[in-house]
Amino acid sequence: MQKSDSIDESPIVKELSNVASTAIHELEMTKLSLKEKELELKEIAEISNTRINSAVKNNQDLQNKVQLLLDLSNSLETKNKDLEQKNKELTIRENTYNTLNHELKEQLEHVSKTEKDLELKKKFLEKKIELKTEQLIKSKKMAIIGELTSCLAHDFRNPISVIKAAHEIMKEKPKMNVKKRLQYNARIDRSIQRIIHLVNDVLGYVRISDLELNEIWLLSLIESSIDSIDIPQQVKISIPSNDCQIRCDFRKLEAVFANFLTNSIQAVGDEGEIEVRLYDEDDSVKIEIEDDGPGITKSVLPKIFEPLFTTKNNGTGLGLAICKTIIEQHDGTISVKSNPTTFTIILPKNL
Numbered sequence: 001m002q003k004s005d006s007i008d009e010s011p012i013v014k015e016l017s018n019v020a021s022t023a024i025h026e027l028e029m030t031k032l033s034l035k036e037k038e039l040e041l042k043e044i045a046e047i048s049n050t051r052i053n054s055a056v057k058n059n060q061d062l063q064n065k066v067q068l069l070l071d072l073s074n075s076l077e078t079k080n081k082d083l084e085q086k087n088k089e090l091t092i093r094e095n096t097y098n099t100l101n102h103e104l105k106e107q108l109e110h111v112s113k114t115e116k117d118l119e120l121k122k123k124f125l126e127k128k129i130e131l132k133t134e135q136l137i138k139s140k141k142m143a144i145i146g147e148l149t150s151c152l153a154h155d156f157r158n159p160i161s162v163i164k165a166a167h168e169i170m171k172e173k174p175k176m177n178v179k180k181r182l183q184y185n186a187r188i189d190r191s192i193q194r195i196i197h198l199v200n201d202v203l204g205y206v207r208i209s210d211l212e213l214n215e216i217w218l219l220s221l222i223e224s225s226i227d228s229i230d231i232p233q234q235v236k237i238s239i240p241s242n243d244c245q246i247r248c249d250f251r252k253l254e255a256v257f258a259n260f261l262t263n264s265i266q267a268v269g270d271e272g273e274i275e276v277r278l279y280d281e282d283d284s285v286k287i288e289i290e291d292d293g294p295g296i297t298k299s300v301l302p303k304i305f306e307p308l309f310t311t312k313n314n315g316t317g318l319g320l321a322i323c324k325t326i327i328e329q330h331d332g333t334i335s336v337k338s339n340p341t342t343f344t345i346i347l348p349k350n351l
Contacts, residue, residue, distance in 0.1 A: 159191030166191075211249040211329055213351060218285065219243040221250060222276055225257035234271035237261065240278035244285045247351045248330055256323045260289045260343050263319070267293030267341060287345045295338040304336060 166184040170176060176184075222239055231237065264274045272292050279286040296304065305324045327334045332347040 159195050162191040163188050211252065211351075213247050213249060215245055216248050216250050216253075217243055217245050218278060218287070221248075221253055222257055222278075222287075224250075225254050225261060228254065228258050229262050229265070231265060232270050235265055235268060236273045238273065238275045240276060242278055242280070244278060244280045244349070246285055246347055246349045248347065249326075252326045253330070256326050256345075257287075257289075259319050259323050264289060264291035264293065264341070267291050269293070281346075283350070284346055284348050287347070288342055289345075290340050290342040292340055295341050296336070298338075301336065301338060305334070 166187050170181065170184050219240065219242075226237060226239070261274065268274065268291050274289065274291045277288040277290070279288075305320050324334055327345055327347070330347050330351055332345060334346075335344050336342065337344075
C-alpha cells in the first residue's frame with residue numbers, strides 16, 4: 001500500500017496533473033473566449049439585422065417614393081396633354097373670336113350707318129308727324145267748331161222761332177190786351193234766357209279762367225249749390241252732417257255741384273231721393289252724389305263726360321264736360337257708376 005502511494009506522487013504524475021490542470025484552465029479560458037465571441041457575434045447579428053431591416057425599410061420607402069414620382073410623372077404628363085389640348089382649343093377659340101370680332105366690327109359699322117340713316121328718317125318722320133298732328137288738331141278744332149255750331153244752330157232755332165212768332169203776332173195786333181201781351185213777353189223772355197244759357201255753356205267750355213283759391217268749408221259750398229237750383233217739393237236732398245275745409249274756387253265748385261244736383265233731380269223726376277256724402281281722407285276729400293233714379297245705361301256711361309254728348313232734347317252736352325274740366329283744374333278726379341247712379345269727386349285739401 002505504501003508503495004502504491006509513492007508511485008502516485010511521482011514526477012510524471014505531477015506533470016500530468018499540471019498538464020491536465022493547465023488544459024482544463026485553457027479549456028475554461030477557451031469557453032469564456034467562445035462565449036465572448038458568441039455574444040459579440042449575437043450583437044453583430046442584431047446590429048446586422050437592424051441595419052438590414054433599416055435598409056429594407058429604406059428600400060421600401062425609396063420604392064414608394066419612386067412609385068410616387070412615377071405617378072406624379074404620369075399625372076404631369078396627363079396634365080401636360082390636357083394643357084396642350086386646351087391650348088389648341090384656346091387657339092381655335094382665339095381664331096374664332098378674331099373672326100367674330102372682325103364680323104362684329106363690320107356689323108357695327110353697318111349698324112352705325114343704319115343708325116345715321118334711321119336718325120335722318122326719324123327726324124323726317126317727326127317733322128311729318130308734327131305737321132300731321134297740327135293738321136289733325138286743326139281738323140279736330142274745325143270739327144268741334146262745326147259740331148258746336150251745328151248744335152248751337154239747332155238749339156237756337158227753337159227759341160228764335162218763338163221770339164220771331166211772338167214778335168210778329170204782337171206786331172200784327174198792336175191793340176192786343178195787356179194780359180196777352182204779357183204772355184207773349186214771357187215767352188220771349190224764356191227764349192232769351194234759353195239762348196243766354198246756351199251761350200254761357202259754350203263760353204264756360206271754351207274759356208277756362210284762372211282759379212280764385214280760398215279756404216272754404218265744403219258743407220257751406222254744398223248748401224249754397226242747393227240754394228241756387230229749383231228743387232221739386234217731392235224730391236229730398238240729404239246733405240252730410242260732417243264738414244271739411246279745403247282750398248278751392250268757391251264760385252266754380254258751386255257751379256259744379258249745382259250741375260250734378262240738377263242732373264240728379266232730372267234723373268229722379270218729380271219724386272225721389274238724392275244723397276250727398278262727404279269723406280275726409282287725410283290729404284284729400286271725397287264727395288259722393290247718389291240718386292235713386294233709373295240709372296245710366298252701359299252704352300252711355302263711358303261717353304258721359306265727352307263734350308257735346310247728351311241724351312237730353314234741350315242739352316248742349318257741355319255741362320258734365322265743363323264740370324270735369326273744373327275738377328281737373330283743382331287737381332281732382334271724377335268718376336261715375338250706375339245702379340244707383342253715383343258721381344264720385346276727389347279733391348286735394350291744399351291745392
